[in-house]
Amino acid sequence: MRTVHVKASRSYDVLIGSGLLPTIGSHAAAMGKVKKVCIVSETNVWPLYGEATKNSLLDAGLEVVEFIFPAGEASKNGETYLSLLNFLAENRLTRTDLIVALGGGVVGDLAGFAAATYLRGIPFIQVPTTLLAAVDSSVGGKTAIDLPAGKNLAGAFYQPSLVLCDINTLDTLPEHIFRDGCAEVIKYGILYDPALFAHLLERGLEFDREAVVTRCVELKRDVVAEDEFDTGARMRLNLGHTVGHGIEAQSHFEISHGSAVAMGTAIVTRAGAAYGICGADTRDAVLEVLEKFGLPLHCSYSAEALYRSALSDKKRSGGTVNLIIPERVGFCRIAPTPVEKIQSFIEAGL
Numbered sequence: 601m602r603t604v605h606v607k608a609s610r611s612y613d614v615l616i617g618s619g620l621l622p623t624i625g626s627h628a629a630a631m632g633k634v635k636k637v638c639i640v641s642e643t644n645v646w647p648l649y650g651e652a653t654k655n656s657l658l659d660a661g662l663e664v665v666e667f668i669f670p671a672g673e674a675s676k677n678g679e680t681y682l683s684l685l686n687f688l689a690e691n692r693l694t695r696t697d698l699i700v701a702l703g704g705g706v707v708g709d710l711a712g713f714a715a716a717t718y719l720r721g722i723p724f725i726q727v728p729t730t731l732l733a734a735v736d737s738s739v740g741g742k743t744a745i746d747l748p749a750g751k752n753l754a755g756a757f758y759q760p761s762l763v764l765c766d767i768n769t770l771d772t773l774p775e776h777i778f779r780d781g782c783a784e785v786i787k788y789g790i791l792y793d794p795a796l797f798a799h800l801l802e803r804g805l806e807f808d809r810e811a812v813v814t815r816c817v818e819l820k821r822d823v824v825a826e827d828e829f830d831t832g833a834r835m836r837l838n839l840g841h842t843v844g845h846g847i848e849a850q851s852h853f854e855i856s857h858g859s860a861v862a863m864g865t866a867i868v869t870r871a872g873a874a875y876g877i878c879g880a881d882t883r884d885a886v887l888e889v890l891e892k893f894g895l896p897l898h899c900s901y902s903a904e905a906l907y908r909s910a911l912s913d914k915k916r917s918g919g920t921v922n923l924i925i926p927e928r929v930g931f932c933r934i935a936p937t938p939v940e941k942i943q944s945f946i947e948a949g950l
């Protein structure tokens with residue numbers, strides 16, 4: 601097992617290893633005052649890992665209730681959130697009780713937002729079961745639900761008390777969902793770590809899961825320590841996402857998040873090379889690693905359509921959008937770009 605300690609407004613450990621799920625009960629009990637635990641999960645994950653999680657908590661002498669909602673992004677909404685708050689209140693969880701978020705980013709974001717707001721905040725443990733959740737959403741304290749006007753529009757920065765990442769849970773992921781998470785893993789290599797990038801380029805989908813998840817979490821730990829509230833350096837984690845969100849929206853969410861991020865990364869990298877921000881060697885290496893993971897490099901939408909979507913990006917600040925552009929593998933520039941220049945930049949990368 602590997603441990604990464606995250607320093608933030610609430611500091612906590614991220615435990616990463618094989619077969620950790622049955623230890624959840626002892627970790628919860630060790631938190632001291634916890635008597636009752638609400639496991640929050642969804643209909644795909646609960647049948648796979650619900651029983652092991654619940655039994656471990658019961659064996660540790662804790663009382664357990666569970667809130668299971670239909671799997672998928674469509675559930676990450678106000679209705680599910682309010683049902684969860686009501687469920688917590690009906691079951692009389694107190695401020696010293698605990699929420700366990702068992703699932704991917706959808707469960708983690710929703711349960712985390714409920715934990716942040718129920719009784720003005722109760723402790724929660726993230727148990728990520730997707731690659732994306734393991735390397736990104738379970739660490740760093742961003743919690744949110746979607747509103748009809750857009751994704752993640754209501755939320756809070758609220759750090760978990762512990763992240764327990766059992767690498768074995770990734771074994772049951774459908775291949776396309778695992779591959780989607782790989783786009784986020786590759787992101788860390790391009791942003792911060794040439795050695796991680798080289799490992800991914802060499803091994804492709806057969807990368808060392810425990811070592812790579814740990815490295816990504818260490819890199820995220822450093823970003824969160826520097827900029828917990830996302831006003832500066834943390835923006836780099838948006839690599840490929842501004843254009844990627846445009847691609848997702850244009851496809852009416854038919855194109856998955858990971859594929860859209862891969863296309864977005866390819867577009868900003870090609871544009872970066874065309875504008876002389878990175879060299880052809882960097883461009884070719886980024887395209888090669890994405891291709892090695894079977895991720896798409898091109899989309900069929902026009903620069904104009906993607907530009908219109910980029911304008912509604914929530915990372916927009918006044919008349920500029922912060923584009924994240926690779927300079928070389930291991931370093932990306934935050935480029936505040938006037939909105940009128942976005943379309944031609946995207947055009948150069950299509």
Ligand code: NAD
Pocket residue numbers: 642644645648671672673676703704705706707709729730731732733736737738739740741742743744751752769770771772773774777
């Ligand atoms: P998800 O939670 O919907 O999981 C993807 C799919 O995998 C679902 O169908 C789920 O049921 C299934 N699944 C999960 N674990 C499984 C397992 N072990 N075996 C088999 N199937 C399993 O989606 P995701 O990709 O994990 O997360 C996406 C969400 O994360 C989005 O809502 C996004 O906004 C959010 N997000 C948040 C942050 C953050 O910092 N908070 C960062 C990135 C993304």
Ligand code: GLY
Pocket residue numbers: 736737739740742830834837838
């Ligand atoms: N996933 C982006 C962030 O945590 O900032």
